[in-house]
């Protein structure tokens with residue numbers, strides 16, 4: 001898949017989510033939109049910011065700012081049970097050097113926070 005299209009499509013979903021939250025809470029304006037982005041999510045932050053600026057136009061999020069929280073890669077070793085941060089390119093247990101590890105975090109792309117302004 002074309003990389004830019006990937007971010008555009010993710011961002012389109014993101015803005016839909018934000019828009020529906022704004023509708024639910026009868027918000028007039030949206031401030032900051034925060035996403036959690038794992039190092040293994042395959043999402044390029046620069047492209048995500050570009051996509052956001054393009055797609056927010058004409059939506060409830062037209063004045064919103066995008067914030068990215070980088071989520072580190074964490075693994076759990078199937079062998080010794082240790083949990084540790086890992087290099088995205090090297091998912092090896094730091095204690096026993098085995099490759100039998102589970103990914104605990106680092107692949108996510110999720111909406112974690114939206115700042116809504118509701119007129120009282």
Ligand SMILES: [Zn+2]
Nearest residue numbers: 077080093096
């Ligand atoms: Zn281990």
